Amino acid sequence: MCSTGPISVATWTERLPYDPLKDLAPISVINTFPLVLPVTPSLEVSSAGELVKLSQQRPGGLSYSTIGAGGLVAFSAEIFRLQTKANLTAVPYRGGALATAAVVSGEVQLTFANMSDAVAQVEAKTVKALAVTSAVRNEHLPHVPTLIELGLVDHPVESWNGLFAPAGTPQPIIDRLAKLTAEMARDPEIKKR
Numbered sequence: 276m277c278s279t280g281p282i283s284v285a286t287w288t289e290r291l292p293y294d295p296l297k298d299l300a301p302i303s304v305i306n307t308f309p310l311v312l313p314v315t316p317s318l319e320v321s322s323a324g325e326l327v328k329l330s331q332q333r334p335g336g337l338s339y340s341t342i343g344a345g346g347l348v349a350f351s352a353e354i355f356r357l358q359t360k361a362n363l364t365a366v367p368y369r370g371g372a373l374a375t376a377a378v379v380s381g382e383v384q385l386t387f388a389n390m391s392d393a394v395a396q397v398e399a400k401t402v403k404a405l406a407v408t409s410a411v412r413n414e415h416l417p418h419v420p421t422l423i424e425l426g427l428v429d430h431p432v433e434s435w436n437g438l439f440a441p442a443g444t445p446q447p448i449i450d451r452l453a454k455l456t457a458e459m460a461r462d463p464e465i466k467k468r
Contacts, residue, residue, distance in 0.1 A: 276437070302437070313385065390415065410431040
């Protein structure tokens with residue numbers, strides 16, 4: 276089981292002891308999820324477009340929490356910054372929960388948070404969700420528009436988890452695992468969990 280980072284992002288940002296294209300055989304994507312753009316509730320914006328304008332008007336711009344260079348959170352923020360010309364400064368934190376907590380406390384004004392770090396905060400109204408990074412709205416936050424829908428970015432950014440086997444695994448085994456994974460994805464009880 277592997278996520279976006281070690282397979283797609285890390286290949287461009289660090290030296291790895293493996294080559295995901297040569298050393299791994301893909302079986303199936305398990306799930307995908309967007310990042311959420313939450314802002315501190317005290318920030319007087321109600322849309323991602325207003326956020327961009329505020330960052331451009333405010334001396335020094337706005338700060339966002341990130342969980343380190345080279346990760347999907349940092350890439351999402353950088354794509355957003357470049358495509359919108361927002362004036363943003365990164366502030367590194369040691370993990371997604373801490374980065375989101377920094378938005379809740381007002382240490383920083385915004386972040387691009389993993390769905391798992393953001394949903395509970397959005398539901399508790401300790402942050403305001405302005406957008407998600409997927410191509411379509413997310414079922415867990417259906418009232419939150421996408422950055423693409425808002426015309427602010429050109430491409431979706433989503434995290435994913437996938438199932439892989441060692442390169443050279445016989446194709447019948449790969450096919451059987453892929454079939455079982457697809458059957459699990461259609462199972463209502465598994466979907467619910």
